[in-house]
Amino acid sequence: MTEPLLSPLNPVPAAALALPAHHRRWLLWLVAAQVLFVLGVAVAGYATAALGRSITLQTEPVDPRDLLYGDHLRLRYQISELPGSLWRGSTLPRRKDAAYVLLEPQAAGVDYAAVGIYPEAPATTGQQVVLRGSVQDVWRRGLRLRYGLERYYVPETMNRQMRQRRRLRVQISIAPWGQARITQVDTLGAVR
């Protein structure tokens, strides 16, 4: 648009030009709120890593070509698709329902695996943790879930290391208030 938004014919009233004192105060609040919001995002991220419980999950093999398309990897976890037999609700799950996945470390390794999917947050014992997700898809024998952890913004250090499809081990921190974030990603063996 070439036309100036404030043409001389459409001047701002003189009163609005210099904002009155209370407007200036409002502006100050508004800018402060924006700064605080950005800081809040940072603090939430930092606190989730510092105070949360750390677990590791395995992904399905990740395609290094994903990196060609941008700055992030698309991750598919082993717990992204789960058998319907793990569902512990009284009614059948539907798309966009919330789902709380109860995780337990496998006996052999350190990686966590799902032991149940609940419509409400279940109680945990010992080593168990709960990860919140939402149901994306339901079919006869299973569910596809989304956790909000499916994107990893790849730091420069890891960039372009991968040449082949590999499984990744993703370290995730789950805060006591349920928020989760990725804290670290390691590559496992290559997959043919």
Place this chain on the structure above:
Amino acid sequence: MSRKLLEMDGPEWVRRGVITEDQRAQLLALYPSEANAIGLLPLLGSLLVLLSALSVVAANWQSLPELLRLGLLLATLVAAYAGGEYFRRRGNTSLGMGLVALGLVVFGVSIVLTSQLYQLIGYDLTGLLAWAVAGMGLTWLYRSRLLFLLTVIISGIVQGYNTGQLGAFSYLTAAGTALGLGLYWWRRPDALLGGVLAGGLLWQAALLINHLHVKITWFFIPAMLVYALGDWQADRPAGRALQGPPLAAAFLFTLGLALFGESDFYAGQLRAPLVPYLAALVAVLALSVVGKQRRGRLSSATDWLLLLPGFYFTGGLPLAVATLVVLYAYSGSVLLRAHQEQNPDRVTLGTVLFVLTTAVAYFKLTWGFFDKSLFFLLGGLLLLSLSWWLQRRAARTLAAANAASASAASAAPKP
């Protein structure tokens, strides 16, 4: 009138005795020049410095320490707002508002980059909603058209990201756009902002229809609600501008259906259940008509002809005929009203719509029957004669209008 014209031609007017020197000075005082003491060269220079700083930061962004990155974002944010306020107070409004707008953009960028920094993507929509809310707050605070425009765009982006990437529709964002910006427009009616607001709301409505996987035609319920809001607006041009996008959407939809409707492969996604759809539409129609009646514009109710649900006819020919009837009813009514009101812009619009409809009708209804060359020959002749006839009518109407205004002017008492 611009100050430039006044400065250039003013002395000539004084010389010819159109105005006195005193009046020229008074006129000049009505159009104060912007006190932009800032020269172009320093501005360009600082822009270059800024660009170089930006490229250095962007190139090394990944390797900067986290806290420094956060600090840079916040410092840019605060500096943009502070600079905007500084220049506004010095009377340099355009530059000031530009910087405030930049601050708003930096806020959105900060949210995104900070979330990426800490690998927070999450399923909650609050992060970007805050961006739209900040835009609305600034719009109300500064009463700025630029910020209004930017906020409509931001809300559209936020909603697009929500539905596209997060797989959720943010009803808060939609309601915020409709209420926060709608109320602003209602209080300070403006034609440009009306069109932009309607466009933004229709975009979000389309995203909602797509997200809910409901039949496409449900789209016209929210679209016509936007239209009805325009009927209640006291400011006529602003109201008309708000009604432009819904009408354009309805016209294009019907035109598309007339052209490509016979394939019917999307029939499963097209038709909303008849009774609930009609009930909702009639409710919106009633709302709109009451508004028209209150504001004394009942004649514009012919706009609703475009919403005749001709698309309930199925199959090739019946659907094409039904949609063409709808299109003809609408474009004919636009032409008729334009001639009654002797409004030259409307006459042009009506002519274009009518010719367009005729072209589509001819294409749809005769393609199969004619030899191709005969098809094009007759079609061309039809369009030529139609446009000739419409133009003649338009010329006659406008001549009558001019004559009427001329006689009115001559009949007016001389001062």
